[in-house]
Amino acid sequence: MTGGRDPLDWIDPELARLDAEHLRRRLIAREGALGPVIRVGGRDYVNFAANDYLALAADSRLGDAARRAIAEEGWGAGASPLIVGRSAAHERLERRIAEFEGTEAALVFASGYAANVGAIAALVGRRDAVFSDELNHASIVDGCRLSRAAVHIYPHADWRALEQQLRAGAHVDESLRDSNSRLGETRPRGGGRRLIVTDSLFSMHGDFAPLPELARLAETYDCMLLIDEAHATGVIGPRGRGVAELQGVEDRIHVRVGTLSKALGCHGGFVAGSRRLIDWLINAARLYIFSTAGPPAGAAAAAAALDIVEAEPYRRLRLLEMADRLRSRLREHGWDTGPSQSQIVPIFVGDSAAALRLAADLREKGLWVPAIRPPTVPRGQACLRVSLSYGHTEEMIDRLCKALGKVKATDASGA
Numbered sequence: 556m557t558g559g560r561d562p563l564d565w566i567d568p569e570l571a572r573l574d575a576e577h578l579r580r581r582l583i584a585r586e587g588a589l590g591p592v593i594r595v596g597g598r599d600y601v602n603f604a605a606n607d608y609l610a611l612a613a614d615s616r617l618g619d620a621a622r623r624a625i626a627e628e629g630w631g632a633g634a635s636p637l638i639v640g641r642s643a644a645h646e647r648l649e650r651r652i653a654e655f656e657g658t659e660a661a662l663v664f665a666s667g668y669a670a671n672v673g674a675i676a677a678l679v680g681r682r683d684a685v686f687s688d689e690l691n692h693a694s695i696v697d698g699c700r701l702s703r704a705a706v707h708i709y710p711h712a713d714w715r716a717l718e719q720q721l722r723a724g725a726h727v728d729e730s731l732r733d734s735n736s737r738l739g740e741t742r743p744r745g746g747g748r749r750l751i752v753t754d755s756l757f758s759m760h761g762d763f764a765p766l767p768e769l770a771r772l773a774e775t776y777d778c779m780l781l782i783d784e785a786h787a788t789g790v791i792g793p794r795g796r797g798v799a800e801l802q803g804v805e806d807r808i809h810v811r812v813g814t815l816s817k818a819l820g821c822h823g824g825f826v827a828g829s830r831r832l833i834d835w836l837i838n839a840a841r842l843y844i845f846s847t848a849g850p851p852a853g854a855a856a857a858a859a860a861l862d863i864v865e866a867e868p869y870r871r872l873r874l875l876e877m878a879d880r881l882r883s884r885l886r887e888h889g890w891d892t893g894p895s896q897s898q899i900v901p902i903f904v905g906d907s908a909a910a911l912r913l914a915a916d917l918r919e920k921g922l923w924v925p926a927i928r929p930p931t932v933p934r935g936q937a938c939l940r941v942s943l944s945y946g947h948t949e950e951m952i953d954r955l956c957k958a959l960g961k962v963k964a965t966d967a968s969g970a
């Protein structure tokens with residue numbers, strides 16, 4: 556650069572503003588494996604921050620499966636799945652996911668993020684409408700935006716408000732159904748399609764979507780229903796298939812999105828559903844078509860993780876029992892754990908600065924609990940987010956409860 560202004564100069568005041576508002580994010584790097592204890596900067600912390608709910612991320616059986624696949628197939632996939640990137644390991648995993656989910660078929664994406672964006676943008680287009688919960692994950696929000704469909708946001712879990720929106724928009728212009736979308740792009744032709752989309756287990760507050768009500772609305776108002784089970788796959792439901800299984804509505808969900816990267820301890824995302832749904836996504840989901848397939852060894856590890864989820868249900872049972880006990884103990888201490896019904900337990904604090912202070916206080920005591928701030932949550936709703944793992948011991952949870960109990964006691968004494 557020759558003297559003049561650097562076109563990136565605007566970044567410094569923006570970062571300074573984030574600093575001043577206690578909203579600036581910074582990276583850290585762990586040392587060693589992810590587990591119930593993590594090492595950061597040479598110090599050990601009890602890890603209440605990961606999504607490794609079943610403690611599988613460092614399970615040797617996943618590594619063994621990956622090593623066997625590397626020996627057979629090498630590391631890189633080398634091409635997008637539709638060219639030559641899809642290997643026997645990917646095919647096995649997709650069959651394995653469909654079997655686990657009880658669906659006709661499944662399709663593996665590079666991530667859960669890619670699965671949501673890819674599926675939503677392939678299902679609705681410019682002349683269609685999406686109805687989306689206000690607390691849906693960023694990947695759903697981005698999928699809605701990319702689709703260019705009209706997006707209707709409904710208040711969190713408020714199916715009555717959703718029904719009003721559906722009613723108000725109930726008159727679809729039938730003439731749109733036959734008109735062509737732009738040539739040369741594989742998008743749904745015509746228009747007037749409607750899609751209801753929701754997280755099944757909300758990632759910040761740990762509560763469930765009212766899936767039976769949403770399924771009823773989808774049926775009444777002729778909508779597709781997509782649910783994102785990212786935090787629920789492997790954890791919730793009698794067989795660990797998710798909230799739809801728990802709430803008994805699996806056969807009323809048209810599109811199931813899940814991730815391999817949370818409870819399954821691997822990496823990648825998937826869509827599960829009918830054969831024709833998957834056939835359509837193979838032809839229309841740009842995030843699937845124009846992106847290199849993941850390493851086959853990753854697919855082999857994910858298939859091994861599904862075997863463990865099926866063979867070892869005690870992992871999820873113990874996890875959810877621990878969450879129940881943690882919630883009641885925190886409430887006894889006077890903390891607000893909001894609507895949590897799962898292994899994700901928020902502790903509501905209020906403003907960002909207070910949340911950061913509390914997180915720093917816990918960190919000093921060797922407890923790693925992330926503060927969740929805007930824009931991840933609405934302003935004024937900053938919280939600490941405790942996520943439990945099968946790997947946590949009673950003693951670890953006890954330490955967390957005692958530390959938080961002490962903070963409340965100090966608050967109450969006016970200090």
Ligand SMILES: *Cc1c(COP(=O)(O)O)cnc(C)c1O
Pocket residue numbers: 666667668669671692694754758783785786814815816823824
């Ligand atoms: C984490 C998450 C995703 C993204 O999954 P990745 O595999 O991490 O990309 C999608 N949806 C929800 C609700 C999530 O919490």
